Amino acid sequence: MDLANGGGKIGVNRKWNWPLWVGFVVAVGGLFSYQFFIQFPSTRDFPWATLLLFGIGATLLLVGLFRAFGRPQLYRGKVFGSIFLAISVLLFAFFSYVTFYVLRQVPLSAQAPRVGEKGPEFALPDQNGKSIALADLLSPNGAVLIFYRGYW
Amino acid sequence: MGFAFPLLSDADAAVIRRYDLLHRGAGPKNVDIARPAEFYVDASGTVQWANLTENIAVRARPEQALHAIDAAKGGRRD
Numbered sequence: 168m169d170l171a172n173g174g175g176k177i178g179v180n181r182k183w184n185w186p187l188w189v190g191f192v193v194a195v196g197g198l199f200s201y202q203f204f205i206q207f208p209s210t211r212d213f214p215w216a217t218l219l220l221f222g223i224g225a226t227l228l229l230v231g232l233f234r235a236f237g238r239p240q241l242y243r244g245k246v247f248g249s250i251f252l253a254i255s256v257l258l259f260a261f262f263s264y265v266t267f268y269v270l271r272q273v274p275l276s277a278q279a280p281r282v283g284e285k286g287p288e289f290a291l292p293d294q295n296g297k298s299i300a301l302a303d304l305l306s307p308n309g310a311v312l313i314f315y316r317g318y319w
Numbered sequence: 320m321g322f323a324f325p326l327l328s329d330a331d332a333a334v335i336r337r338y339d340l341l342h343r344g345a346g347p348k349n350v351d352i353a354r355p356a357e358f359y360v361d362a363s364g365t366v367q368w369a370n371l372t373e374n375i376a377v378r379a380r381p382e383q384a385l386h387a388i389d390a391a392k393g394g395r396r397d
Contacts, residue, residue: 205376211376212377270374271373271374273354273371273375274339274341274342274343276339276354276371277339279338279340279371280358280366280369281366282368282369283365283366284366285364286358286360286364287337287338289333289334291327291329291334292327293326293327293328294325294326299325299327301364302364305361305362305363306362307362308388309359309362309388309391310359311357311359311384311388312357312360313356314357316346316353316355
């Protein structure tokens with residue numbers, strides 16, 4: 168089949184541009200991967216694994232787009248490849264916004280107890296309804312206080 | 320549930336406020352909850368370690384707390 172002279176048959180004869188599809192799937196998977204990677208401190212504290220997936224997806228998408236625009240007689244994907252890339256960029260922007268901005272919107276807590284200060288006294292009910300004061304927890308080794316958000 | 324530690328409930332966030340750890344509107348239905356925070360308070364009641372995260376998804380790891388306790392005790396484990 169003479170692709171170079173395909174003329175009106177171009178749309179039928181062009182090859183499947185797989186990097187566009189694989190790149191798009193990897194980029195979408197990258198967004199959802201953080202649901203998994205957030206369970207492990209090493210991939211949560213800095214989301215390198217998720218960013219790596221976005222990077223692989225972007226690379227494949229760009230390879231596919233270079234093919235589609237560079238050799239349009241051979242490869243499909245100028246239109247849907249561009250749409251895939253645009254969607255992937257939006258997903259990446261959303262992920263970055265949440266991870267690097269929203270999750271970092273924590274209060275200043277300027278009055279929180281500092282090292283060397285006394286821990287403010289309290290008494291609160293435990294899981295059995297019994298009231299526990301800070302002083303009850305300190306002997307003999309001190310206590311680790313963890314303020315947990317409860318529904319994370 | 321077999322916890323080896325007390326799990327205290329601060330339903331009206333009074334102690335959370337006293338420790339200045341309130342995160343306004345961050346809970347479900349915009350209720351006020353605690354920001355994540357961890358402290359080690361020694362036997363005399365003095366804070367020896369305070370960990371206020373800059374990212375609510377990033378919490379102290381158990382090793383950090385153990386290290387802080389060891390450091391406060393001058394390397395003793397008892």
